[in-house]
Amino acid sequence: MSTEQRVTAILPAYRMGAFIGRALRSIACQTHADWEIVVVDDHGPEDGTTRIVQEFATAHPKNRVELIRHAHNQGVSAARNSAMAAAKGRYLAFLDPDDIWAPWHLERTLKLIGDGSKADVATGPVVRFQDPPGRSFRTELFLPDWKVDHFPFSLAIHNFIQPSATVLKRSVIEEVGGFTTDPHLQHIEDYELWVRLVKAGKRFAFLRKPTSGYRKHPGAASADMDRMSRLHERLHERHSGFFEAGTAQMLRVAFDRMEQGVPGPWARFLKRVGSRWGAPRYPWLD
Template sequence: MKKPLVSIITPTYNASKFINETVQSVWNQTYQNFEHIIVDDCSRDNTWDILEGLEKENSRIKLLRMDKNSGAALARNKAIQLSKGKYIAFLDSDDLWEPRKLELQVQFMQNHNIAFSFTNYKMIDESGQDLYREVKCPKVINYRDLLKNTTIGCLTVMLDKDKIGKITMPNLQPEDTALWLRILKKGHSAYCLQETLASYRLVSNSVSSNKWKVAKRMWKVYRTSEKLNIFSSFCYFFNYAWNAVRKHYL
């Protein structure tokens, strides 16, 4: 039986320092039936030149370039629209996958008839050194669980388009969490393959490194996207903040 196609979605912006290593971690996958759609959001460095070179080396890379700098959500949506795979997987331009990530995750989803899966992941520093910090996730997360947590790493997510239907990231940061909430609110649950199959790179001056900015954006998701009242928002935010501290510092 032919293995289902996986569409890997990678937005890039000024990613010349890391993009080679990220793409190589895709090429190293034991599961080879994939297309890698990379959308450059008008990088100002030589990211595009690097990508053109990589495209010549591997026909499974599909390059796109935004007309103007529009942010990761719109870049990902552009790639999703052009994707042909049964499964959608996300990998940002500075993160890495373990070689068996796709193989094990596709198998996990097929064996358990899952629409939404994710995995554990570890953290590395800007130079790629292991920080010996792992995010170990619960076996299953529903909508209310995710309102209180930050445990689903975008770099680990795989979605079944046939089961979920149309996939569009809201243009509201954090756009990945806003999408997961939208999917789970429909009644789906997210299931964790409890193996560490990806590496999240902590980059200085990134949005995720500014915890205050991240917290404000999560508050906006509660109030604007999920339309929660003040009391519910405070309750969920307290749990979210505590779980974020546990994830990063404890």
């Protein structure tokens, strides 16, 4: 079978047995049917991941489903890099095993970077969700116009690109070298990759409606604000030119707009507000 339109779903797994089955099912439901899956178990404890992936592979014999297990724990960047090294598709689509895709996720993102498009990376907003009994919620992390209109400068303000919302040409990530395995940048390794892609001249295209769901965990690494602040300081040091130029440009835009009497969104920009409550319901998350 030709791999011209094949997408390799990249799933790094560590203690994801409780969630990975739902993520796999969301891949199987894709309207773009030419997909394969590479799961890398980063030497996690046995939690059912192996069985779930093997049963899924048996149930979908027409699609390649490969499970790789690291001999020792190496971190999410190394797990994604191992999966990408085993990929055979023309496109790569990231999906963390606790996240899910809407059935049309691949179809819509591929329209942005497929044949005839000048874009290399497709992404979009996500729906952040939790679904424990009695504590479930849905919140759309939408993309306001200013983030898209002023990209890539807006990326210097904060990382609004979720891996599970992102599909890109395999050739571009091979060119920049994959995810960093620097231990000082883990948990923001995706942000660091987006910056390198921008610096390499790669073009991003954005959906305006969400096609993926991002599961929020109360104890996630991103909830440790002091730690995240230190990580961002290291990232800014590594790519100081990008962040200095982007921040300066965005401040000029913000203050120019406020002087023109358009204070609303730009005043909120200065406070880094980028999400809203009261988002519509998304049946594909239920």
